[in-house]
Amino acid sequence: MSAEALRTQQAGDVSATAGRQAKPVKKQPTAAQRMKQRRKRNALLRACIQAVFFVTMPGAFMAAFSGVKSIFLAISDGSALEMGSFVKALLGLGIFTILFGRFFCGFACAFGTMGDLVYRLSGIVQKKIFRRKKQIGIPAKFCPALQMIKYGLLAVIVSACGLGVYNRLNQYNWNPWSVFSFFTSLNFTLNGYVIGGILLAAIVAGMALKERFFCQFLCPMGAVFALLPQLPFSALQRDEANCIRGCQACKNNCPVDLKLEKDGFRGGECIACEKCAGICPKGNLTRWDRKLLKHEAVPVILKAALLLGLGFWLGLVRTL
Ligand code: SF4
Ligand code: SF4
Ligand code: SF4
Numbered sequence: 001m002s003a004e005a006l007r008t009q010q011a012g013d014v015s016a017t018a019g020r021q022a023k024p025v026k027k028q029p030t031a032a033q034r035m036k037q038r039r040k041r042n043a044l045l046r047a048c049i050q051a052v053f054f055v056t057m058p059g060a061f062m063a064a065f066s067g068v069k070s071i072f073l074a075i076s077d078g079s080a081l082e083m084g085s086f087v088k089a090l091l092g093l094g095i096f097t098i099l100f101g102r103f104f105c106g107f108a109c110a111f112g113t114m115g116d117l118v119y120r121l122s123g124i125v126q127k128k129i130f131r132r133k134k135q136i137g138i139p140a141k142f143c144p145a146l147q148m149i150k151y152g153l154l155a156v157i158v159s160a161c162g163l164g165v166y167n168r169l170n171q172y173n174w175n176p177w178s179v180f181s182f183f184t185s186l187n188f189t190l191n192g193y194v195i196g197g198i199l200l201a202a203i204v205a206g207m208a209l210k211e212r213f214f215c216q217f218l219c220p221m222g223a224v225f226a227l228l229p230q231l232p233f234s235a236l237q238r239d240e241a242n243c244i245r246g247c248q249a250c251k252n253n254c255p256v257d258l259k260l261e262k263d264g265f266r267g268g269e270c271i272a273c274e275k276c277a278g279i280c281p282k283g284n285l286t287r288w289d290r291k292l293l294k295h296e297a298v299p300v301i302l303k304a305a306l307l308l309g310l311g312f313w314l315g316l317v318r319t320l
Helices: 003-022 031-056 060-077 085-100 103-108 110-128 140-146 149-162 166-170 176-184 194-209 213-217 220-227 275-279 288-293 297-314
Strands: none
Touching (some): 031 110, 031 275, 031 297, 060 103, 060 110, 060 149, 060 176, 060 220, 085 103, 085 220, 103 297, 110 194, 149 166, 149 213, 149 220, 176 194
């Protein structure tokens, strides 16, 4: 090879090496960035599932609670209980809750979804417009006591049904859920439900101040779900020995302010939203299905699909 050809070849080698070196090396995301991406993915998945159920099954919680009322009205009349659609909805969602925890509340109930949306919007308004760093809200220390109110409301409603006065009370059109059902049917009139409309407005105001305000403090159907037994395999497990010292991330992000070290996950108040598991930097909150499927999203998607199928079977999915 001539000296000229050798110089040309060497120059080519050098520029090829420089070209290879110039190629940008893809930076691996840091642990904090990975965590942020994971949270975003989980939030997006939850929002998608909630949107699907909001559109397809907005009346499911009302149907199930009508099942509770039907049982107590039948008791008061002394009549035989008919296995109507409401009672079937109650049984279906009740059995689903016993098997999978309050997944329905965490991911599928339209009223719970509205609560999440209102609280989120309130946070954005407080941050962007009022420049508040911390969202105004009801302090967590009051929550365990306030959570008892819903059991009192449940007792009042079933007593009114049992004593035969519930239908008379209904003449006052006070039920905020009825107004909500008008709105989800795109009928934005009160249809005479003035008291119901005022109560719904008050509930929405509460939802802006506290995450899952209605679910935690006032929902009689939530009280029924909370009183149901839960199978041990349906709950998340926390490996406390493996926790980061001083970390309270899971507890601090629980929308219903569960004291995880005391209440654990099997307390009926847990709405199975899995926010705590999604936020743990060590993946320290898990359950057999998450371990078996080796993915945190797959069990959620499977449960959502199963619940949607159940909704179809029970006639809870509305036809557009
Ligand atoms: S507690 Fe009541 S309103 Fe909240 S998600 Fe459950 S059924 Fe729906
Ligand atoms: S304990 Fe976890 S799954 Fe249960 S309500 Fe709190 S954040 Fe959601
Ligand atoms: S977020 Fe994870 S590491 Fe932190 S306390 Fe909860 S389970 Fe333990």
